[in-house]
Amino acid sequence: MIKNIFYKEWLKIRWAYLARGLLFAGAIIYVFASVGHSYKFYEAASYWYNIIFRGVKFYTTLRYLPLLAGLVVAAVQFVPEIQRKRIKLTFHLPVDEYNVLLVMAGIGFVSLLAMFGVYSLVFLLVGYTYFPAEIVHSAFLTMVPWYLLGLTTYSLASYVILEPLWKRRIFYILFAVGFGKLFLYGWFYNIYDRVLIGMLILTILLSVSVIYSGHRFKKGVFK
């Protein structure tokens, strides 16, 4: 079943995946091109001083990309499902409906995780050539909440899209916006270090939220 559902979902997300990949690649190239440019025009020691003691972040370009990626994947996966209530076809497949939803959400979640993993690795490897390990690791840990935001955004966006009623969707969107801001609060290095595990657990718990919307859709709720 997983292989078959993956085939369907891949047909939906492959172009968005490519576009996201190019965007992320372009962003990382831009970030380190800017670093190289700064090295040429300012002394490296002076540049490092600003990073370490003044909290200058050379990677701010990447801040909202995971959020955007999460929104895009959720949209390309689930908007076609609710158009003309096409998800009835998915629910009619000879498999358990909630398992299908979990697999669909799992595919989107894992594809995002894989992408974030690859680009984190690229960021770390390229970063090591410009900065000492301490700066690169600190930057990475500061970015982790942004990746978690991307995954959470995907889960909540899927949940909102599948919800049958508009007034509930609006309520959920407002909740999601408020909740998402928690991941972007503060602008200091390693500010989320002590709560990262909690945020990770929340992200994982929210990843199955799409089942509730699917259940409401299946029951035909209208108010």
Next chain:
Amino acid sequence: MLVIYRIVCENCLCCKHSKHITKRKCMEYAVECRNLTHYYGDKKVYENMSFNIKTGSILGLLGKNGTGKTTTINILNGFLEPKAGECFILGENSQYLSPETKSKVGFLLEGHIQYDFMNIYQIEKFYSQFYPQWKKEPYYELMSKLKITEKQKISTMSCGQQSQVALGLILAQDPDLMIMDDFSMGLDPGYRRLFVEFLAEYGKAENKTIFVTSHIIQDMERLIDDVVIMGYEGVLHSSSMDYFMNHFRQYDFQVKNGPVNLTKDDVITNYDRVKNHASVYSFKSPEDVKKYLKDKGIAYDNFREVPMTLEDAFIGITGKY
């Protein structure tokens, strides 16, 4: 009461795909609905509606817009929970269909909706993995008649072409029960005729049970064995097509004496009056209707029975408005 037992029924047409069944005994009815009641908020759709679909027959659900046809389809497929009552599909409660039973039910959504981001090869490849008895030959035979390019997405096809894809997928699935919601929607006469003739032949040849709804009544006339007609009050009539067409009659006459108070009752199912010309619809014989009019003190002239098509009979029983 649900009786669970094992029987060997190798020769049974209704369970030819399995030697043993653990649900109900070999089924006389592929679909059973009992005392269905549903409301959308305070708006009643219907109350205590019951009907059955005999295994191997084709039943048409006719009704005006808003009488609950799609609501019934949604309940049958488990997409809507009725306020009361229950439906059984191949012996299972429709709210809790097992994957095995779902594999035996072919479902055509209103508008022939499919995964239209796929092309015909991708969609066949996707569905074929789910159904053990998948037969790709009838699907590709039907697809060979389509004038499309190899990689053309279903979303770029015409309504008629999309309907052919949807029909082909159901044929390839080879289900025991086919549920088709408004199968003729958006189709031109040629495609509608193709659909109807194909379904009729396929249903009879393979002993399939087919449940259809459509607004194009003349298509239903060629296709269905049994009919359920729904009105805003619920089920108006349920019987075989033969019985309905042979017993439901229209009588026209000229009214001779002034205003006439016609009412719906045991004799008059429905009526229509334009100045002195009256039409009454009834399951009674001409003699019974004439006696009824006499008893009511209605003087009439030119009393005659009017031959009806299924569409005429449908409008007769449901009314024009």
